Amino acid sequence: MPSLSFRDDFSVGEISEIEESCREAASSRCSLFVDQASTDDCQGRAKVGQPLNCISLTYFFFLSTFQELDENLVESLTSILGEKRVSLTEPVREQHGRDEGPYEPMPPQMVVFPETTDEVSEVAKACYSFNVPMIPFGTGTGLEGGTLALNGGVCLDLMRMHGIGDVHAEDFFVSVRPGVTRLHLNRFIKDHGLWFPVDPGADASLCGMCATSASGTNAVKYGTMKENVLNLEVVLADGRVLHTAGKDRCTKKSSAGYNLTNLFLGSEGTLGIITEATLKLHAIPETMLSAICSFPSVKSAVETTIQIMSSSIPVARIELLDEEAMKACNAYSKTDYEIAPTLFFEFHGSEASVEAEASLVGDLSEANGGSGFRYAKTPEDRSKLWKARHDMYYAILSTKPGYRAVITDVCVPVSQLETMITETQHDFNVSGLSGPILGHVGDGNFHSFVMFDPEDDSQLKAARELASRMARRALALKGTCTGEHGVGWGKKPYLDEELGGVNVDVMRQIKAALDPKNLMNPGKVF
Ligand SMILES: Cc1cc2c(cc1C)N(C[C@H](O)[C@H](O)[C@H](O)COP(=O)(O)OP(=O)(O)OC[C@H]1O[C@@H](n3cnc4c(N)ncnc43)[C@H](O)[C@@H]1O)c1[nH]c(=O)[nH]c(=O)c1N2
Numbered sequence: 370m371p372s373l374s375f376r377d378d379f380s381v382g383e384i385s386e387i388e389e390s391c392r393e394a395a396s397s398r399c400s401l402f403v404d405q406a407s408t409d410d411c412q413g414r415a416k417v418g419q420p421l422n423c424i425s426l427t428y429f430f431f432l433s434t435f436q437e438l439d440e441n442l443v444e445s446l447t448s449i450l451g452e453k454r455v456s457l458t459e460p461v462r463e464q465h466g467r468d469e470g471p472y473e474p475m476p477p478q479m480v481v482f483p484e485t486t487d488e489v490s491e492v493a494k495a496c497y498s499f500n501v502p503m504i505p506f507g508t509g510t511g512l513e514g515g516t517l518a519l520n521g522g523v524c525l526d527l528m529r530m531h532g533i534g535d536v537h538a539e540d541f542f543v544s545v546r547p548g549v550t551r552l553h554l555n556r557f558i559k560d561h562g563l564w565f566p567v568d569p570g571a572d573a574s575l576c577g578m579c580a581t582s583a584s585g586t587n588a589v590k591y592g593t594m595k596e597n598v599l600n601l602e603v604v605l606a607d608g609r610v611l612h613t614a615g616k617d618r619c620t621k622k623s624s625a626g627y628n629l630t631n632l633f634l635g636s637e638g639t640l641g642i643i644t645e646a647t648l649k650l651h652a653i654p655e656t657m658l659s660a661i662c663s664f665p666s667v668k669s670a671v672e673t674t675i676q677i678m679s680s681s682i683p684v685a686r687i688e689l690l691d692e693e694a695m696k697a698c699n700a701y702s703k704t705d706y707e708i709a710p711t712l713f714f715e716f717h718g719s720e721a722s723v724e725a726e727a728s729l730v731g732d733l734s735e736a737n738g739g740s741g742f743r744y745a746k747t748p749e750d751r752s753k754l755w756k757a758r759h760d761m762y763y764a765i766l767s768t769k770p771g772y773r774a775v776i777t778d779v780c781v782p783v784s785q786l787e788t789m790i791t792e793t794q795h796d797f798n799v800s801g802l803s804g805p806i807l808g809h810v811g812d813g814n815f816h817s818f819v820m821f822d823p824e825d826d827s828q829l830k831a832a833r834e835l836a837s838r839m840a841r842r843a844l845a846l847k848g849t850c851t852g853e854h855g856v857g858w859g860k861k862p863y864l865d866e867e868l869g870g871v872n873v874d875v876m877r878q879i880k881a882a883l884d885p886k887n888l889m890n891p892g893k894v895f
């Protein structure tokens with residue numbers, strides 16, 4: 370039986386000691402969890418929590434000992450998939466118990482590699498009958514620990530499910546299997562004069578992007594995954610297969626029944642396994658013109674953003690990088706941009722329209738003290754600029770080797786952006802921590818990277834508090850604690866405050882209806 374003990378003052382040293390002793394635990398799988406909750410939540414409620422080093426308000430931990438997988442289940446999964454497509458080995462499990470976020474790996478007990486929807490359904494039926502958790506795995510580029518195996522269980526690595534359906538160019542849609550990434554799809558459809566614009570910085574799986582309701586730099590003009598997915602094939606925990614908009618149906622709109630597509634978008638593997646996504650495609654614009662402009666302050670850059678957005682200039686992308694981010698950008702991507710708060714722009718349309726929009730934005734920028742407005746016209750210059758922007762996560766990580774960071778992802782109404790960013794900057798100054806600010810300001814969504822020395826408890830505590838203040842400030846400004854990365858574990862404590870108790874109760878009721886045994890990615894989202 371798990372033993373529960375409650376403290377709120379673990380030092381980093383103690384954490385690694387406890388984790389070490391856990392790792393050495395003989396015979397059974399033993400993992401150490403903390404839960405992130407307010408103090409009252411911790412009174413004795415044994416809830417599956419998060420890996421210790423996640424940034425939480427309050428810790429309690431319990432040693433939970435997993436039973437080894439039933440050998441009949443292992444036998445059953447091996448007979449469904451064959452020996453080459455199941456793995457119990459340490460390296461494979463370690464590789465699947467992590468993502469790109471700041472969490473220690475929490476490996477699953479087994480990894481399987483299905484290649485068809487039927488196989489996924491058979492795997493789910495087997496796990497369901499043995500009451501074993503299932504964690505869907507795409508490309509592992511999530512940042513909120515969504516693929517870590519809190520309760521052990523079976524990881525379904527879906528990247529062997531290749532396949533892109535017929536490109537319906539006249540109806541602007543295509544269907545893809547989980548093994549298809551966004552760059553792969555765009556290479557495939559380019560010759561049709563089409564593209565799929567949702568562009569997280571990583572070359573993520575498109576079904577993983579559905580699961581996290583991902584977004585990216587193009588969202589200002591084209592929206593997020595929520596606006597670009599027309600149908601999903603999903604395998605439920607008990608193995609049933611559903612098509613959220615009806616099998617093989619694909620219309621730009623429908624009012625037939627509940628919107629099950631949007632129910633599964635952003636469900637982070639907690640409601641079902643997405644085995645096919647039908648995506649809305651867009652015509653590749655005649656002209657794409659990028660530009661960058663430096664500003665005397667983040668404030669003036671944000672003011673410019675707000676003016677652009679309220680003047681309804683149809684800018685395609687508008688990204689802010691503060692001074693620290695620009696330094697990291699130049700160092701990592703070998704660019705020679707001015708070290709100053711900077712906006713990256715892009716305009717899509719006819720040659721005439723993009724020139725006109727760019728010149729309007731140039732004037733607005735200048736009126737706010739912007740300078741050095743320079744264009745990136747050639748495909749090479751444009752892709753260099755946007756690759757540098759997409760790589761910012763790694764660029765910032767490389768500025769302080771050995772440091773860890775809390776990644777924030779707040780999103781507020783664009784009109785509140787200035788307050789949100791200015792007060793965040795104040796927080797950083799007061800805390801003494803460093804944290805570049807960058808992101809999708811056209812959507813009111815930006816990230817900071819609250820970096821801390823993992824050997825320094827006070828920095829860990831300060832980083833945790835700063836990130837929490839940011840999230841709560843966003844909620845107070847009628848925004849959200851996560852614009853695009855999802856809840857995973859790091860953001861669980863904010864859900865009640867953001868959505869309200871009734872909402873979270875209804876979410877739990879939906880979860881209980883679709884996954885009554887709580888086997889689908891347990892411990893994530895709530
Ligand atoms: C450098 C860099 C830059 C960015 C980002 C990451 C990195 C490393 N991201 C985050 C990440 O790319 C994004 O969350 C992707 O949607 C994750 O897709 P993966 O396939 O990697 O999912 P991954 O395998 O990491 O899984 C993520 C979650 O989805 C679930 N899942 C995965 N596949 C599933 C399936 N087929 N069915 C059901 N559940 C499934 C998993 O269980 C987990 O909970 C991001 N994000 C963003 O929105 N905007 C951005 O700008 C960026 N930028």
Ligand SMILES: CCCCCCC(=O)C(=O)O
Pocket residue numbers: 570758759761762765776805806807808809816817818
């Ligand atoms: C402060 C850097 C965090 C960036 C996380 C990845 C992401 O969402 C992006 O837009 O880049």
Ligand SMILES: [Mn+2]
Pocket residue numbers: 585808809816853
């Ligand atoms: Mn982002």
